[in-house]
Amino acid sequence: MPKVSDYPHVGKAIVDAIQRGAPDVDLNELPNLQDMSPDKLTENVVAINSLDKNERRKYLLERLVQYMHTYVKETNLTTEEWMNAIQFLTKTGQTCTDLRQEFILLSDAFGVSALVDTINHPKPKGATESTVLGPFFVEDARTVENGDAIASEDKGEPMLVKGRITDTSGKGIAHCLIETWETDEDGFYDTQYAEYEQDCRGRLYTDDDGYYAFRCVKPVAYPIPNDGPVGQLLRSMGRHVFRPSHLHMMFQAKGFVELITSLYFKGDIFITSDAVFGVKSSLITDPQQVKDKAQAQKYGFKSDEFWLLERDFVLVTPEENKKQKQINDDELKKNLEKNHIKI
Numbered sequence: 001m002p003k004v005s006d007y008p009h010v011g012k013a014i015v016d017a018i019q020r021g022a023p024d025v026d027l028n029e030l031p032n033l034q035d036m037s038p039d040k041l042t043e044n045v046v047a048i049n050s051l052d053k054n055e056r057r058k059y060l061l062e063r064l065v066q067y068m069h070t071y072v073k074e075t076n077l078t079t080e081e082w083m084n085a086i087q088f089l090t091k092t093g094q095t096c097t098d099l100r101q102e103f104i105l106l107s108d109a110f111g112v113s114a115l116v117d118t119i120n121h122p123k124p125k126g127a128t129e130s131t132v133l134g135p136f137f138v139e140d141a142r143t144v145e146n147g148d149a150i151a152s153e154d155k156g157e158p159m160l161v162k163g164r165i166t167d168t169s170g171k172g173i174a175h176c177l178i179e180t181w182e183t184d185e186d187g188f189y190d191t192q193y194a195e196y197e198q199d200c201r202g203r204l205y206t207d208d209d210g211y212y213a214f215r216c217v218k219p220v221a222y223p224i225p226n227d228g229p230v231g232q233l234l235r236s237m238g239r240h241v242f243r244p245s246h247l248h249m250m251f252q253a254k255g256f257v258e259l260i261t262s263l264y265f266k267g268d269i270f271i272t273s274d275a276v277f278g279v280k281s282s283l284i285t286d287p288q289q290v291k292d293k294a295q296a297q298k299y300g301f302k303s304d305e306f307w308l309l310e311r312d313f314v315l316v317t318p319e320e321n322k323k324q325k326q327i328n329d330d331e332l333k334k335n336l337e338k339n340h341i342k343i
């Protein structure tokens with residue numbers, strides 16, 4: 001069958017575009033897209049997109065188009081509202097820089113990041129739950145010895161975090177990489193300082209039996225970046241922009257699924273209304289204050305008292321993750337079907 005370039009009277013612009021990689025399609029294979037009534041339009045877009053040879057992308061875009069079209073019809077979206085949305089997304093893109101990702105923030109603020117994480121990292125009973133990574137992780141944190149400090153002591157109230165990393169049977173995981181990062185007592189990450197100087201973050205490895213310990217400071221609550229379009233939208237909606245205090249932790253060990261999580265602190269005023277939906281009840285901790293000079297000295301603190309946060313983490317293998325995901329996917333499918341949502 002003839003392709004576009006086989007037709008004798010196509011203009012130079014089309015010939016050039018095809019030479020530069022635009023698909024040289026067979027016109028006879030294309031669906032007829034002439035009836036553009038609201039009902040037919042969705043079908044037309046899906047039909048033309050169905051030429052995609054990538055089955056997963058075809059499926060994802062088919063569902064996206066169907067949901068978007070349903071949304072427009074169901075809400076009776078006005079032209080003005082649609083333009084506002086386009087302008088909002090344009091501003092969101094324009095706010096992104098090498099150091100700032102406003103689109104991730106948008107995804108966070110609407111719970112999409114948390115949902116994608118939860119669906120992709122389901123945990124069997126007893127395994128530590130994951131949560132959102134957030135925008136403040138850096139790749140090149142310095143390595144400290146197991147038991148050492150990841151934060152300067154003047155950055156906040158001193159805290160010792162210790163525990164064990166195990167598999168689901170309780171066996172310690174040796175040489176597991178732990179990455180951890182947190183705010184200082186003012187609620188700022190080091191990457192937010194006027195002059196970036198690494199602090200309140202570090203990496204360390206568990207010992208032969210999976211035990212770990214490090215000194216840090218007690219992190220505090222902070223606002224998500226809120227001077228851009230996402231912050232403005234949340235303000236207009238009357239939503240606050242704060243995250244409860246938390247300690248980010250990430251674990252990597254051979255033979256286990258990477259775990260990205262955070263520990264939250266009981267009593268934080270934002271614990272029940274995290275702006276990015278990161279809190280899970282299993283991740284809430286309750287550090288104890290230790291007022292004992294000898295203990296403080298034993299762990300290397302200069303002060304006479306410190307917060308003690310004891311916490312074990314349980315990692316899963318790829319097989320355990322896969323098995324749990326299948327169980328959860330089946331459950332999700334059943335619920336969607338129950339609500340008459342076809343997938």
Ligand SMILES: [Fe+2]
Binds near residue numbers: 134136246248
């Ligand atoms: Fe954070």
